Amino acid sequence: MVGQNVPQLRLEDILTTKQVDKIINKLLNSGQEWSVVSSDVRQAADGLTGFLADHLRVTMHLKSGDQEETIRLFLKRLPVNNQPKADFISSSNYFKREKFGCRLLDEIRVMNDPHPWCPQPLVYSDTLIVMDDLSPLGYTVRPQLDTLDLPHALATVSSIARFHAATSNYETRKRFTDDKAWTFAKEYPQVCDEPTYKDSPWLRCAAKLTYNFLKIFSKKYNSIPNLESLLLKRYVEACNSLQEYEGTLNTLIHKDLWMSNIMFRYEKGAPVNAVIIDYQLLRYGPPAFDLNVFLYLTTTRQFREQYEKKVLSYYFSEFIRSLENTTKERLEILGYDEAEFLRWCEKSRLFGAMMAITNFPYVLMDAKTAQKAFDDPETYEKYRDVDRTEPVVAFCYKNDVYRDRQIEISEEFVERFVENPLFV
Known part of the structure; x- marks a missing residue:
């Protein structure tokens, strides 16, 4: 609007x-x-x-x-x-x-x-x-509280795959023409420098919020000893897991694939294309990190349990289809096939869940309320680095969907990465 x-x-x-x-x-x-x-x-x-x-x-x-x-x-x-x-x-x-x-x-x-x-x-x-501006061409964003169904998810991962393939092809060409060891990380070190998602005041504030949120709203996980410190430990581990890795494929990743950064175009009511916008959080690492960020920020747990394998398989086929032959040869040398990609999807799941749990308080809030809560110069630094519980909890009491989306991801995070050692 x-x-x-x-x-x-x-x-x-x-x-x-x-x-x-x-x-x-x-x-x-x-x-x-x-x-x-x-x-x-x-x-x-x-x-x-x-x-x-x-x-x-x-x-x-x-x-x-x-x-x-x-x-x-x-x-x-x-x-x-x-x-x-x-x-x-x-x-x-x-x-x-x-x-x-x-x-x-x-x-x-x-x-x-x-x-x-x-x-x-x-x-x-x-x-x-x-x-x-793509709006005159019929592109629109979905409401921030929406979750994606399968057609929207497949349209989006097609564009994510083409983005990853384009940057992989670019890196391959650079290696052939400039330097066999050329990488985005070496040429542009700023894409590996992480200003926020690390052991920072912002992240500590996020762990405090999740702890307070579970204490107030969760019937399952509101009394685990030392929960705030356990959450922070896992958040920091998640942040540290996104890096360049030797012996596998690394690409530029978007890292911010929430609802307002994806625009859809429709024909006869069905999504026929998705455009990815906003590249302020670019990083360099295995492409699977983007897939988990996207899935956790835009779909429900039920959707992931039902369709995740199909979405990931579709992504990989689109990615391979978009590669130049020289890049395919590079992947063969690395041993990067669909099984390796899926292995990285499991390794990056912690990161995707962390991105959702730390960003949902912001990105699921409607624009007017978010502006009032998080864009006031008088309280901006407090809610960024000290404690943002007050505006988040207040809006939870006004909006059930906002609250329930956060309960779902918070409880899943504790179940998978805090309480159950099989997921650690």
Whole structure:
């Protein structure tokens, strides 16, 4: 849903003339001289649509002689009304990470692809990301509390597979032309530097919240001794498990595949394509980590128990189908086949569950409530690094689905990774 006009914000307040010209040339590619006759700047939604940027939609009406065109853009920029948040984003290099990602997407995306897996990057800097707005092409995001059925899950893993294949092919070509030992990690070490998902105040605050949440809402796991410290230990282990591994396939992974970072296009009510957006959390490691992040953030436990094998098998077939022959040869040398991929899916399950349990309090909350709870400069640092229990529990009493989704993942996490030694 498009939000209200941003007060007193004009096109020239967010984009330079040079950036506007670059966007027009990239999107129209006509060689003509276009002038902007009018423009409109709006919030992307009424409330908080993401947690690491301000989000805007821009419409530019252009004219060249008798011809007219309209361009629609989606923008992310450093927050302007929450300085502690802006400082945190800058110190964590989230925009620098996405700038690298956009530069890469510009190289590896397929031009004029009828089924793209990513949007077209237009402008990318340390403080601003501009993408083509896919909404006019029929792409939409699902409501944040929705869970995906099988058709939506298969459409998404097809795009995840093509993303992983494109970065794997890119790395293979680099090894042939530049350096046999070339990797993304060596060339771009920032994609291996983890600012948040480590033994940090943010993670400790997450363990405190889960402990308090289970104490209040769980009938199964509300009295385990030392539960908060046990949760933190497993969270840290999960974070440490995402790294580059020798002797297997490593790719760039998205690591943030929640509902609002996936856009679907439909034909006759059925999803025919999924586009992955927002590359601020890029990392480098075995691709199975992305699959577990996606499954735990967007599906129910019942769905995973019923369809997980089918979804993973479909992903792997799409991944292999999208590889160049030289990359297939590299995988053969590594011994990376479907059995090896599935083995990594089990090894990365802890990470996927941790991502869901630590992010659900944020990403399942509606945009207006999330903005009020988590985007107030007065309480931002407290809820980020000390204790975020209060706004989460308050909303649980207002929204049963929000509460029940968190009960399910919290109890599954304790069952699998804390209480049952078979899963440790």
